[in-house]
Amino acid sequence: MDIASRPSEPVADTQLADAPPPPAAPQVIRREDYQAPAWLVPEIALDFRLGLSATHVIARLSVTRNPAGNGTPTLRLNGDQIAALAVRVDGEAVNDWRMDGPDLLIDLTGDAHAIEVETALNPAANSQLMGLYASNGMLCTQCEAEGFRRITFFPDRPDVLSTYSVRMSGDKALFPVLLSNGNCTETGEGPDGSHWAQWHDPWPKPCYLFALVAGDLVANHAQFTTMNGRAVDLNIWTRAEDKDRTGHAMASLINSMKWDEEAFGREYDLDLFNVVAVSDFNMGAMENKGLNVFNTRYVLADPETATDGDYDAVEGVIGHEYFHNWSGNRITCRDWFQLSLKEGFTVLRDQLFSAAMGSEAVKRIEDVRVLRGAQFPEDSGPLAHPIRPDSYQEISNFYTATVYNKGAEVIRMMRTMAGAETFRKGTDLYFDRHDGEAATCEDFVRAIEDGTGLDLGQFRLWYGQAGTPQVTVELRHEDGAAVLELAQQVPATPGQPDKQPMPIPLRLALFDRATATHRVEELVVLDQARQTVRFDGWAEPPVLSINRGFSAPVQIEAQRDPADLVFLAAHDDDPFARYEAMQSLVVGHLVGIVGGRLDAAAQDRGRAAIGEAFGAILADDALDDLMRGELMILPSETYLAEQLLVADPLAIHAQREALKAWLGREHGAALEALHDRVRAVPYGRDAAARGARKLKTQALIYLASADAVGTAPRARAQYDAADNMTDRQGALMVLCGLDVPERAAALDDFHTRYAGNALVIDKWFSLQAGSLHKDVLEHVKALANHPDFTMSNPNRVRALYMAMAVNPKAFHAAGGEGYRIIGEVIRKLDPINPQTAARFVPSLGRWRRVDAARGALMVEELKAIAAEPTLSRDVREQVTKSLG
Template sequence: MSEAKTIYLKDYKAPEFTVKTCDLVFELFEEYTQVTNLMQIVKMDKSAKDLVLDSVELELVEIHLNDVKLEEERYVVEKESLRVLDVEDEFKLIIINKIYPHRNSELEGLYKSGNIFCTQNEPEGFRRITPYIDRPDVMAVFKTTLVASREKYPVLLSNGNTESNFKLDDGRHGVTWSDPYPKPSYLFALVAGDLGVVKDKYITASGKYVRLNIYTDKGNESKCKHAMKSLKEAMQWDEEKYGREYDLSLYNIVAVDSFNMGAMENKGLNIFNSAYVLADEDTATDANFMGIQSVIAHEYFHNWTGNRITCRDWFQLTLKEGLTVFRDQCFSADLNSKEVQRIEDVKALRERQFVEDNSPMAHPIQPDSYMAINNFYTATVYEKGAEVIRMLHTLLGEQKYRKAMDLYFDTFDAQAVRTDDFLWAMSKAGEMNLEQFKRWYHQSGTPKLDVDEKFEDGTYTLTLIQKIPHAVDGSEQKPHFFPLKIGLLDESGKEILEKTLLISKEKEEFLFKTSFKPVLSINRDFSAPIIIDQKETHYGFLMKHDTNSFAKYEAAQLFGIQIIESLMQGNDINDEYVRAYGHILESDLDISYKALLLELPSISALMQRQNVVDFELIYDAIEKLQKHLASLYKEKLLEIYSKFHNPLCVDLDANSIGSRSIKNRCLKLLSSLKSNEMAVMANEQYSNSLTMTDKVAALDILENISSEYSAVAFKHFHDKYRQNTLVMNKYFSLLAASHREGTLERVIALQKDAAYNELVPNLVRSLVGTFTRNYKYFHAKDGSGYKFVADKIIDIDKINPQMASSLAGAFKIYKKLNVQNKKMMKVELERVVSTHSLSKNVYEIVSKIIKNQ
C-alpha cells in the first residue's frame, strides 16, 4: 500500500476555484445513469491555470467549456481527477458522464438499495457521481432534475423545494428541485423509487407552514409514526432552546436498508438507515425507539449545526458532529429522564471512546492527519466532541452559552468554518479566555486525575494532580482546563456542599473549612471526560447516600469493578458491596435509574483497567459475583420481576419502559443460577410477551442457559421474522453474542441463512460485528476468532471498504493481549495488511495497530 497518501491539516490551502451554481440532470436507467453537470465556476486564485476536479471511477462522455465542446488535448483524465487545461477567470463548464449505480457495493455516491436509487456523499462520495471540486469549503446553489421510469420510480426527490414536474412520451417523467441555500457537495442527495409515504405538517414559531414526509418501502408506513413524532418534537425543541426555525417549506426523510451510516443530514432530504426510522411494538425494542428519537433529532439539528454553517475541511468534523451530538443528547434528556440519559451517554463514551483513546487509534477530536477520512467518523470526534461542548456549556452557564451560540449563528451563517471560529464565539460571548481549553481539540488520550484528601485542624484539603497521557507518537501533552463538579457529604449522608471547581494546572489544592472530614463525591454529572484515581474510596457509602444520580451510579460501578478485580485475584466477595447492592434493591428510586444502578460492570470496563487482559479470569469473576448476588437476593429479585412483569403492555411511556428495564435486569441476574426454574420463566416471557424488548431479553437468556428451550424459541423467532431484515439483525446479533460452546461455528453457518446478505451493512454489523465484541470467542486461544474476522475483512474490503475498516477496529486491543494471543493476532493483521489491492481505509487502521504494538 505504498500509494496510500496521508493528508495533513497543516497543508490546507484555500480552493483555487469555486462553484457558484451547479445544475444537474440525472437520467436514471437500470443499467446506467447519465449525469449532465452544468457549473458556473469562478477562479479564486488568479495565478491558477488549470481547473482540477475530483473524479473517481467515472465514464466521461464529453466536456463543454462555454458551449464549446473540448477536444481531448484540452483536458487530462487522471486516476482520481479530471484536469481542464488553461481556463479563464470565470466560465461555464458542462460535463456529461455515465455511472453504474447497480454495481456500486461501496454505497458511496449514487447506488441502489434494493430497488431504490439513493446517495451517500459525505465525506467524498460526490466525486463518484460527477467531476466536481468535492470539498466542504466550496459551496454552490444546486438545481437538480431527475428523469426516470414513471412506473418503476414514481417518487423522485432531491434537495430543496420542487420547482417543476413533467412527463415524457416514452413512459418516463421528471422532477426539478431547487435548493436556494448554498451548500457543499457532500450535502447533495437524490432518491428515486416506488415508495410509500407518511405525511404531516409543522407550523414554526413564526407561523410558517412546513410539509413533512417520511418515505419508506411500501408496507412499512405504519412503522414511521414514532419517527414523525420525534421529528416534530425536535423542531419544537430547537426553536425553544436555540431559537432556530426550519428554513425550507418541505422536509423529507427516506429510509433505506443499505446504508453505511446511521443517517445523513442532506439539506431538506435526510436519507436514513431504516433501523433509525422504522419501529413498532412487535419489531422494535425500547432501545430502538429511543435510538430513533435521538437520530431523527440529530439529523434535523444538523440543519443549522452542519448545513447552514458547515466545516471548512474534514479535520473540522467535530465542529458539526460533536456539537450536534451534544444537542441531541440534551434533547433526549429533556424529553425523557435526564439522569438515565446522562448515564447512558457516559456508558457509550467509555465503551467506545475510552477504548479508542487507549489504543493505536487514539487521536484528538480534531485530528491533524488521515489517510481515509471515513476512518475518522469515530467515537472521539462524535462522543468526546460532545463532552467538550458540554464542558463549554458548564463553564459558560446556560445564558452565556445561548448568547455564544446566537453569535456563532449570526456571524458564520452560510459559511464553511473552523473549530477556532466556534471557540471564538464561545470566548467572546462567554467572556472567558479559552486558549488553554483548546487543548481538548488538539490532544489525544483520556486524562487521569489523581485525588488525595487530608483533614487537619478543621481544614479539609483536596489535592488534584493531572496525569496527561503521551500522544500516540510519544510526544508529551500539557494539562487541560476543565470544570470538576464535586460534593461533600457528612457522615449521615447529608450534602454539605456542592461546587464546580475550575482545574487548569498540573497540581492544585482546594481548602474547605469544616468541623469533620467529609466524604467526597467527585466528577458529579461526569462534568469532565476524565478518569478519577482516588486513594481513599467510600463506594459503599456513596451507593447508599450520594444525592447526585451519576455519582451514585459511578460508585456502584467502581465498587463492582473493585470486587470483580479482587475475585480475579482469588479473594472473597466483599460483604459491604453485597449489602450496598441489597440497599439499592430495597430503595424507592425511579425504576429506569434503579435498573442502571443494578447493572454490573461490563467486560469492556474491566479490560480497560488491565495492562494484560485475561478474559477467562474476567468472565469467571463476573459469573461468580452474579451467582452470589442472585442466590442471596433471589426472593427480592423474583418479587421485583413479578411486580413489574406485564407481558401485554406495549406502552412507551417512562413507567412502562422502566418496568421492562428493571424486571429484565432482575431476570438476567437470576439467569446466572442456570436453573430450570429460570429457563422456564424466560421461555414463558418469550412466549407471552408482546414487546420485542421482552422477547429479545428472554432469547438472550435462553441462548446462554438452555440449549433445549433456545433451539425452539429461536426457530419460532426465525420463522416469524425471516422476511423482516431489521428483526433479523437482532436474531444474528443474539446468536453471535452467545457464550455457549460452538458459537463461531454457528456464526459461520449463519452466513448461509437466506436472510443474511453481505451487501447490507446492518447485517454484517449484526453478525460479524457482534462476534468481534464476543470476547470469549473472538479472543479464543486457538486464534480461530482472529482468523475468521481477518478473512471477513479481506472479503468485505472488496465490496465495501468502509464496512471492512469498521471491522478492523476490533483488533485495536492488540497491545493489551497476552503473548500467545498477540502472536496469533499479529499473524492475521500481517495477512490483512499484505493483501493485494487492500483499501486505504483498512490499511490505515491495521498499519497503525501493527506500528504501535
C-alpha cells in the same frame, strides 16, 4: 438556454471505471497544508437520466476564480471510478482536458466559465454504497465524505459551496417518486412512460450534502408551523409495507423542530423536509439539506418489532440529523479535519434533546456508557487521535467515537463552565457570525469565548491532544478541614508523547456522613498538573462525590474506602454519581481480583460491599425503575479491561460472570419478587412501563446466571407472554446464553414469527453472535451459511460479525479462532464495501492490551490482512496504524 430542460442522450449499461491500483505509499493529508480552493462553484445544475444499471449525468458548473486561492489557471475536478464522456467549456466541446489519476484537469484562461461534464454510472454495481447506488429497486445517494466524486467530476471539498438545481427523469413505473434537496419547483410527464421533476435548493451547500432518491415509495405526511408562522410539509418516505411503522419517527421529527426553536433558537428554513428510509446504508443516517437519507433501523418502530432502545435510537438519530440543518448545513466544515465542528456539537444537541424528552439522569448514564465502551478504548489504542486530527489517509476512518462522542463531551465542558443560559449566548453568536460559511473548530471556540466571556485559551488543548486524562484524587482530613489533592496526567498516544495539562471541570460535593446530605457543592476547574483545594468547617471527615454528572471525560483514580462507595450508592443525590459509586465498587473488586491484588479476605469484603449496595438498590422505594435498572447493570468487560495495562479478557469474563451469579444467588428471592412485580405492568411508552420492562430483563440476567436450568422456564414464559419486542428480545437474549432446551425452541419461533422483516432478523443474528453460550463460535459459523445472511448488506454484516467482535467470550476464544473469523470477514468484505470492512480492524488493533499469546495471534491476523495486494485505503490505513 433552459439547461434544466435540455434532453440527455441514451446511455448503455456501463460499469464504473476500474479503480487504479492502490499507491505503494498512500497520500497523507495534513491539516497544516490546507489551502483555499483555487476555483469556486457558485452554481451547479445536474441533469440525471435515471436507471438502475445505467444512469446518465450531465453536470453544468458555473466556476469563478477564487481571489483567496493560489491563482492557478487549472481547474481540478475530483473523480473516483468514473469516466468523462464529454467535456465542454463555455458551450464548446474541448479535447485538451487531461486526467491526473482519478481527477479531471482543465486549464482556463478567464476568471469565470461554464463547465459541462457528462458521466455514465451503473448504480446496481456500486457495492460500496457511496455515490449513486441501487437499493432494493430504488436509487439513492450517500456523498459524505467524498461520494459526490463518484457521481460527477467536481471540487469535492466542503469549502466549495454551491446552489443546486437538479432535474431527474426516469421510468415512472420504476421511480414514481423523485426527490432531491430543497424544494420541488416543477414536474412533468415525458415520453414512453417516463416522468421528470425539477428541484432547487436556495441555500449554498457543499457537495457532500447533495442527495437524490428515486423509487416506489409512500409517505407519512404531516405539517409543522415554525415559531415565525411558516408552514413546513414533512414527509417520511418508505416502502408501502413499512409506512405504519413511521409514526414514532414523525413524532420525533416534530419534537426535534420544536425543541431546537426553544433550546437554540433555530428555525427550519425550507418549505419541505423529507426523510427517506433505505435498507442498504453504511451509516445511521445523513443530514443532506432538506432530504435526510436514513438507515431503516433509525426510522421504523412499533411495539411488536422495536425495543425501547430502538425507540430511543430513532428519536436520537432523527433529532441528530435534523439539528444538523444548522450545526452542519447552514454552517459547514471548512475541511474534514474540522469534522467535530458539526458532529461533536450536534451529538451534544441530540443528547440534550433526548434528555429533555425522557429521563435526563438515565440518558446521561447511557451516554457515558457509550463513551467508555467505544471512545476510551480508542483513546488508549494505536488509532488514538484528537477530536480535531492532524492528518489522515482516508477520511472515512475518522468518523469515530472520538470525533463524535468525545467531541460532544468537550463542548459540554464549555457549557458546564459557562452555564446553560450563558452558553446559549455563545451559540447564538456562532450561528449569527458564521451562517452560510465553511467554518473551523477555532471559529466555534472563539464564538463561545466571545459570547460567554470565558477565557478558553488553555481549553483549546482539548482539540489537539489525544488520550483520556487520568485524574488522581486524594481527600485528607486535617485541622477541621477537608483538603482535596488533585493531579492530572494525559497519557502518551501515537505521535504525541508529551502532553500539557488541560482545564478539567470537576463538579464535586462533600457529604456529611451523619445526615447523608452534602454541605458543599461546587465546580472546581483543574487546570494545572497538581492542585490543592481546601474546605474548612469539617469536624469529621466528609464523603467525596466527584465528577458529578460526568462533568469531564476523564478517568478518576482514587483510593476509596468501600464503605464510602456504599454510602454514595445509597445516598448521593446526583444520579450519575450514585451510579458511578456502584460502578467503582464493582470495578475495584473485579480488577483487583484479575490483577492479583486482592487476597481471599479482601475479595470477601469487596463482594459483601457490592452485595450490600446492590440490595439497597433493589429495596429503595424512592428509586424509579428506569434508574434502578441502570444501577443494576455491571461495568462492561471492555471497560474493565481498560483499567488494566494488559488484560486477560477471558479472566475478566469469568470473574464478572462469577460476581453476577453470586448476586443472583444472594438476592434471588428479591429478584424473583421484582420480576413478578414488574411483569404485571402493562405495556406503555411512559417512564414507569419502560422501567418495568428494563427490570424484567435485568432480573432474568442475574437469576439465569445463578441458576440457568431453574430460570429458563421463567425466561420462556416472559418470551411467550410478551406483547412487545423489548420483553421478547430480553427473554430471548437470556435464553441464547443458556444451554437449555428452551433456547432452540425460542430461536426457531422468533425466526418464524419475523421472517421477512430484515431489521428483526438482524436482531436474531446479533443475539446469537453476542451470547454467552459455550458454543457461540460454532453458532456464528453456522449463521454465516444461513440463507438469510448476506455480505452485501451492512446491517446484516454488522448484526452477525460486529456482535461477535464485541463479545469477549467469542472474539478472544482460546486458539485465536475469533480473530481468524474477523480477519477473514475483513478480507472478504473489503472488495465489496471497504468502509464497512474497515470498522472491524480496531478490534484486532487492541493486541497490545491483551496477554502476549493472544496478542501474537491478533498480530498474525493483521499481517495476513496487510499482505492482501489490493487492500482499500480504508482498511490499509487502519491495519498499518494498528501494526505500527
